[in-house]
Amino acid sequence: MKLRFDKWLATGTPWIWLNAGAVAISIIMVIGLLLLLTVRGMHHFWPKDVMQAYYSPPVNSAERLTTQVIGEFVESESVISQQIASSGIPVDEAQEFYERQLMKLGNRDLTGADFSWVLTDFIAEIEYPEHLVVLERREWGNFYGFLQAVRENDDTVISVDYRDQSDTEAQNQAWQEFTARLERAQVLHAEIYRIENQEIGEINYGVERLRLQLRRLQLDGRDTDAATAEINAQQAALEAEYAALQENLLNLYDQINRDTAIFMAANEREGEIEFADIVRAYRPNGMNLWAKAAGYLAKLGEFLTDEPREANTEGGIFPAIFGTVMMVLLMSVFVTPFGVVAAVYLREYARQGFLTRVIRIAVNNLAGVPSVVYGVFGLGFFIYIIGGEIDQLFYPEALPAPTFGTPGLLWASITLALLTVPVVIVATEEGLARIPRSVREGSLALGATQFETLWRVVLPMASPAMMTGLILAVARAAGEVAPLMLVGVVKLAPALPLDGNYPYLHLEQKFMHLGFHIYDVGFQSPNIEAARPLVFATALLLVIIIALLNFSAVALRNHLREKYKSLDV
Numbered sequence: 174m175k176l177r178f179d180k181w182l183a184t185g186t187p188w189i190w191l192n193a194g195a196v197a198i199s200i201i202m203v204i205g206l207l208l209l210l211t212v213r214g215m216h217h218f219w220p221k222d223v224m225q226a227y228y229s230p231p232v233n234s235a236e237r238l239t240t241q242v243i244g245e246f247v248e249s250e251s252v253i254s255q256q257i258a259s260s261g262i263p264v265d266e267a268q269e270f271y272e273r274q275l276m277k278l279g280n281r282d283l284t285g286a287d288f289s290w291v292l293t294d295f296i297a298e299i300e301y302p303e304h305l306v307v308l309e310r311r312e313w314g315n316f317y318g319f320l321q322a323v324r325e326n327d328d329t330v331i332s333v334d335y336r337d338q339s340d341t342e343a344q345n346q347a348w349q350e351f352t353a354r355l356e357r358a359q360v361l362h363a364e365i366y367r368i369e370n371q372e373i374g375e376i377n378y379g380v381e382r383l384r385l386q387l388r389r390l391q392l393d394g395r396d397t398d399a400a401t402a403e404i405n406a407q408q409a410a411l412e413a414e415y416a417a418l419q420e421n422l423l424n425l426y427d428q429i430n431r432d433t434a435i436f437m438a439a440n441e442r443e444g445e446i447e448f449a450d451i452v453r454a455y456r457p458n459g460m461n462l463w464a465k466a467a468g469y470l471a472k473l474g475e476f477l478t479d480e481p482r483e484a485n486t487e488g489g490i491f492p493a494i495f496g497t498v499m500m501v502l503l504m505s506v507f508v509t510p511f512g513v514v515a516a517v518y519l520r521e522y523a524r525q526g527f528l529t530r531v532i533r534i535a536v537n538n539l540a541g542v543p544s545v546v547y548g549v550f551g552l553g554f555f556i557y558i559i560g561g562e563i564d565q566l567f568y569p570e571a572l573p574a575p576t577f578g579t580p581g582l583l584w585a586s587i588t589l590a591l592l593t594v595p596v597v598i599v600a601t602e603e604g605l606a607r608i609p610r611s612v613r614e615g616s617l618a619l620g621a622t623q624f625e626t627l628w629r630v631v632l633p634m635a636s637p638a639m640m641t642g643l644i645l646a647v648a649r650a651a652g653e654v655a656p657l658m659l660v661g662v663v664k665l666a667p668a669l670p671l672d673g674n675y676p677y678l679h680l681e682q683k684f685m686h687l688g689f690h691i692y693d694v695g696f697q698s699p700n701i702e703a704a705r706p707l708v709f710a711t712a713l714l715l716v717i718i719i720a721l722l723n724f725s726a727v728a729l730r731n732h733l734r735e736k737y738k739s740l741d742v
């Protein structure tokens with residue numbers, strides 16, 4: 174029996190099954206993680222039905238406190254009765270567990286809290302009124318209530334009795350008036366945003382450039398009357414444009430602040446909301462499947478293309494997406510040539526001996542250095558030393574305000590390139606080592622120089638290995654957060670590093686990053702319950718972006734491998 178077992182082990186079959194099982198478990202874990210991120214993150218954008226009920230928890234054995242609750246169901250859990258009793262609510266000692274529900278009640282400006290736990294046993298008269306309205310606002314989060322009136326300059330345009338839910342015609346008429354004015358307000362808000370962030374932003378940028386230009390002339394002693402007069406004339410022209418835009422803005426603000434709506438929230442609490450503060454309004458209980466699907470796509474599109482708001486717990490994450498992709502692309506541009514040149518020198522030109530072995534050991538050890546150490550090095554060397562010298566040489570007119578002597582996109586990309594360059598060096602060296610010596614000798618025998626052999630034969634054949642190193646570098650760099658916190662990433666960037674102002678790509682600007690956004694929303698948010706779904710959604714998006722970047726590199730690598738597979742590389 175033992176002989177058969179030893180023979181079975183000698184065949185290698187157990188190790189094959191062990192490896193297959195490990196791979197299967199890894200695949201299941203990855204799929205499970207993706208499903209968790211998808212379910213917990215993507216359901217957040219679905220327009221959920223909103224419940225109206227009465228909550229009557231006991232105050233003591235004889236009294237109950239009855240309040241009206243309006244909100245969305247989030248999740249439920251079972252808790253032991255002792256935990257309920259410790260919160261001051263009398264409980265039945267014979268009942269071991271109570272079920273409680275987490276409700277998103279919104280109306281933070283009225284109640285002070287977005288979420289609250291309620292005990293299921295004390296909820297009664299549950300309804301889902303068709304005309305109950307959900308407002309997504311630019312500040313203070315969601316608002317839940319019934320439309321009561323629409324006002325224009327403090328004059329009531331239309332009103333409705335929110336208690337009479339059976340009068341569908343009156344409710345719909347008021348809703349149509351509300352939505353029409355909301356569309357008008359959103360058009361005005363888009364125009365205000367365009368003027369403030371594009372036209373006025375360009376003017377401010379131009380004024381600042383003229384100020385720095387005049388300061389540079391003064392430092393160089395070339396501030397003649399003619400040069401100063403020319404700059405002052407340009408400033409005057411920009412100030413005239415600014416004054417015209419400001420007048421236009423005041424007019425638009427007067428128009429957008431014209432309309433308000435009166436809503437009745439839970440417990441007869443009235444709220445007056447300006448249309449300018451509303452992002453989206455809908456009545457989820459009256460929406461069919463197709464309407465909810467359209468609302469889902471609209472909210473998902475906002476998440477992907479809009480800017481964040483409410484301490485990053487609402488709105489979109491487009492600046493973080495843009496910053497992540499831009500940083501990875503710049504990092505790839507920096508790391509690939511340096512890594513390839515280092516690998517070519519070590520493999521093709523350097524004399525193989527003790528020194529090269531020490532260098533290879535050092536490169537391998539660099540791959541294991543904690544990433545935060547690279548962040549500290551980038552802050553001290555790239556920013557304070559190199560960036561400070563660049564400011565002294567090329568931007569003295571801006572001092573003492575730093576230009577490149579402060580964390581920014583350029584230094585973050587170079588720091589991550591330094592962090593990932595060992596991966597590219599090792600992968601490229603392995604690819605170069607796999608090229609047969611006979612290929613090099615054949616090229617030299619045909620009259621090619623060593624450099625021509627390297628450029629036209631060796632490097633093209635080793636390009637799949639280079640792409641492998643780049644894939645590994647991208648996979649690591651895209652998810653790094655610790656070094657970025659020191660060399661350029663911020664919680665909220667006022668503008669994208671790419672715009673229409675010369676030089677168009679502003680490498681000195683700070684930027685947002687998906688990895689840091691996940692950390693900030695998940696662990697630094699003042700409203701953790703509201704932020705939790707966005708953490709899952711952002712994590713899923715980061716995984717997708719890394720996968721897309723990797724798939725692009727893999728496709729290029731496979732193309733190169735097919736091109737040179739006849740050479741067995």
